[in-house]
Amino acid sequence: ELGKRAPRWIRDNEVTMCMKCKEPFNALTRRRHHCRACGHVVCWKCSDYKAHLEYDGNKLNKVCKDCYHVIIGCTDSEEKKKKGILEIESAEVSGNSVICSFLQYMEKSKPWQKAWCVIPKQEALVLYMYGAPQDVKALATIPLLGYTVDDTPRSADLPHSFKLTQSKSVHSFAADNEELKQKWLKVIHLAVKGETPECQNELQVN
Numbered sequence: 623e624l625g626k627r628a629p630r631w632i633r634d635n636e637v638t639m640c641m642k643c644k645e646p647f648n649a650l651t652r653r654r655h656h657c658r659a660c661g662h663v664v665c666w667k668c669s670d671y672k673a674h675l676e677y678d679g680n681k682l683n684k685v686c687k688d689c690y691h692v693i694i695g696c697t698d699s700e701e702k703k704k705k706g707i708l709e710i711e712s713a714e715v716s717g718n719s720v721i722c723s724f725l726q727y728m729e730k731s732k733p734w735q736k737a738w739c740v741i742p743k744q745e746a747l748v749l750y751m752y753g754a755p756q757d758v759k760a761l762a763t764i765p766l767l768g769y770t771v772d773d774t775p776r777s778a779d780l781p782h783s784f785k786l787t788q789s790k791s792v793h794s795f796a797a798d799n800e801e802l803k804q805k806w807l808k809v810i811h812l813a814v815k816g817e818t819p820e821c822q823n824e825l826q827v828n
């Protein structure tokens with residue numbers, strides 16, 4: 623198993639390219655580094671990770687991307703930061719959210735669409751919008767801080783709608799009922815001021 627024993631060290635001259643990203647090595651910008659877990663020769667980019675290795679008294683060692691994921695178990699928050707902001711799985715944030723439910727959503731003059739909206743506990747000032755509750759990538763995110771909340775319904779057709787505005791950006795939402803709208807507003811009113819809202823999770827609609 624990874625990290626339990628010292629790996630067979632692939633020698634520098636056994637490879638001409640990074641064993642992960644396959645980019646050729648050169649003397650200046652892409653030099654050889656060793657992953658201390660698998661012994662592969664990789665570039666600095668692909669070895670810019672550290673993990674505790676058992677064979678080395680659990681000290682932090684330079685490891686490659688793949689080993690890092692295996693050893694860390696893919697749950698480290700550092701890794702999430704390296705991913706794009708939208709590449710957060712819906713199921714993951716929804717399971718640990720301040721609030722989540724379907725809302726109708728409209729941006730500018732685009733048509734209304736149903737979106738699975740989530741404010742994660744870990745990031746309670748950001749609204750994540752997904753096409754569906756199990757999507758692995760968000761459609762959009764709205765950093766709520768500084769937005770103005772307008773809870774006047776847009777029209778009689780959408781009695782439970784509300785709007786978030788900040789300079790030129792306008793996001794319109796509509797809930798299915800007034801209770802749902804009020805729960806969202808309670809959370810959003812705090813988030814736009816930079817305050818962490820209280821968990822509304824009893825609301826969770828799956």
Ligand SMILES: [Zn+2]
Pocket residue numbers: 640641642643644645664665666667668
């Ligand atoms: Zn590489």
Ligand SMILES: [Zn+2]
Pocket residue numbers: 657658659660661662685686687688689690
């Ligand atoms: Zn490795």
